[in-house]
Amino acid sequence: MILRQLITSARHPRLAAWVAPAWPTGHASDATLASSAAAPPSSPGQQPPVLVEDRGTHAIITLNRPKALNALSAELCHALLSAVRSLDGDPRLGAIVITGSGRAFAAGVDIKELEGLSQEQPRASVPRLTDDTARQVRPVELLDGLAAVATPLVAAVNGYALGGGCELALMCDIIVAGEAAVFGLPELQLGVMPAMGGTQRLPRLVGRPLAMDVVLTGRRLTAQEALAAGLVSRVVQDPVAVASAIAARVASSTPAGAAARAKAAVRASEALPIAEGLALERELFYSCFGPEQKEGMAAFREKRPPKFR
Known part of the structure; x- marks a missing residue:
C-alpha cells in the first residue's frame, strides 16, 4: 500500500497528492520492474547499478557505481526505483536501507547525461517510465517514486552526499551518517539549481537561513554539522550496521501497517495546519485497530514480545 492510499482512506484526499504522489501513471508493470531490477548485467563483466540484499527483517539497497562516486545515472535511478518498488509493502521488512558503495553515498546526478541539453530537453527528451522505456528514468522522477513508498526508508550515508545524492538522502525518513559523511547542494556552481527536492526538504529540516547558505553558496556540511x-539523526562509525539495526528493530517491534500510518502522519505535518494534522493523526490511529493492535496490546499485558504477522 502506498502512502497516498493510506491518507485517502483517512479522508484526506487533498493532502494525498501533496504528501504521497502516486507512482507515475505510465510506469511499467510490477513484473517488468522486478525482473528488470534482478536482471543480469547487460554485458560480460558489467556490474549491476544497484545491489539488493534481503536480510529477512529488512533489505539493503547499495548504489553500485563506486568509480563514479555512485553518480545518479538514468540506469541507476531506474534500478533503484524498481528495487524499492518491488520491496515496498513486504510485511517482513521493517525498513529499506539505502547506501552507497565505495567512498560516496552518491555524489550527484551523472553530469554526462545532462550536458548539452536545452531548456526543453530535460522535460521532453527522456520518456516517463513505461514498459518500452524501462531504463530511461530521469533522476528527478525519484522524487515522485520514493515519496510514494509506505515502507520506512533509512539512508546510511557513507562519504559524499552531494547534489542529487544529498536530495536522495533527504527523501528518506531517517538519515544515519558516517563520521566522514559530507552533505551539500552545489548545483548553482554548475549553472543550474536543485531539482530533486533540495529547495523544499532541506529548509524543513534545518531552517531557511542554513538552507539558503547551503543552496546559494555551495557550502558543505560535515556529519557533525548535519547532526547539529x-x-x-545519528553520526556513527558504521552507518550501514546502525541503519540495519534500526530497520531490524522496526520489523521486530512494529507491525508494517502501523509504521506506514505513523510515517504518513509525520510527513503530513509538513503540509497541514495543526488542527488538520491532529484530525488526520486520529483517523490513522483508529485505522490501526485490528488483529495487530490486539496482539500488541495482549503482549504488553502478558509481558511478552508481540508476534506480529
Whole structure:
C-alpha cells in the first residue's frame, strides 16, 4: 500500500497528492520492474547499478557505481526505483536501507547525461517510465517514486552526499551518517539549481537561513554539522550496521501497517495546519485497530514480545 492510499482512506484526499504522489501513471508493470531490477548485467563483466540484499527483517539497497562516486545515472535511478518498488509493502521488512558503495553515498546526478541539453530537453527528451522505456528514468522522477513508498526508508550515508545524492538522502525518513559523511547542494556552481527536492526538504529540516547558505553558496556540511542542524539523526562509525539495526528493530517491534500510518502522519505535518494534522493523526490511529493492535496490546499485558504477522 502506498502512502497516498493510506491518507485517502483517512479522508484526506487533498493532502494525498501533496504528501504521497502516486507512482507515475505510465510506469511499467510490477513484473517488468522486478525482473528488470534482478536482471543480469547487460554485458560480460558489467556490474549491476544497484545491489539488493534481503536480510529477512529488512533489505539493503547499495548504489553500485563506486568509480563514479555512485553518480545518479538514468540506469541507476531506474534500478533503484524498481528495487524499492518491488520491496515496498513486504510485511517482513521493517525498513529499506539505502547506501552507497565505495567512498560516496552518491555524489550527484551523472553530469554526462545532462550536458548539452536545452531548456526543453530535460522535460521532453527522456520518456516517463513505461514498459518500452524501462531504463530511461530521469533522476528527478525519484522524487515522485520514493515519496510514494509506505515502507520506512533509512539512508546510511557513507562519504559524499552531494547534489542529487544529498536530495536522495533527504527523501528518506531517517538519515544515519558516517563520521566522514559530507552533505551539500552545489548545483548553482554548475549553472543550474536543485531539482530533486533540495529547495523544499532541506529548509524543513534545518531552517531557511542554513538552507539558503547551503543552496546559494555551495557550502558543505560535515556529519557533525548535519547532526547539529537536524539533518541527520545519528553520526556513527558504521552507518550501514546502525541503519540495519534500526530497520531490524522496526520489523521486530512494529507491525508494517502501523509504521506506514505513523510515517504518513509525520510527513503530513509538513503540509497541514495543526488542527488538520491532529484530525488526520486520529483517523490513522483508529485505522490501526485490528488483529495487530490486539496482539500488541495482549503482549504488553502478558509481558511478552508481540508476534506480529
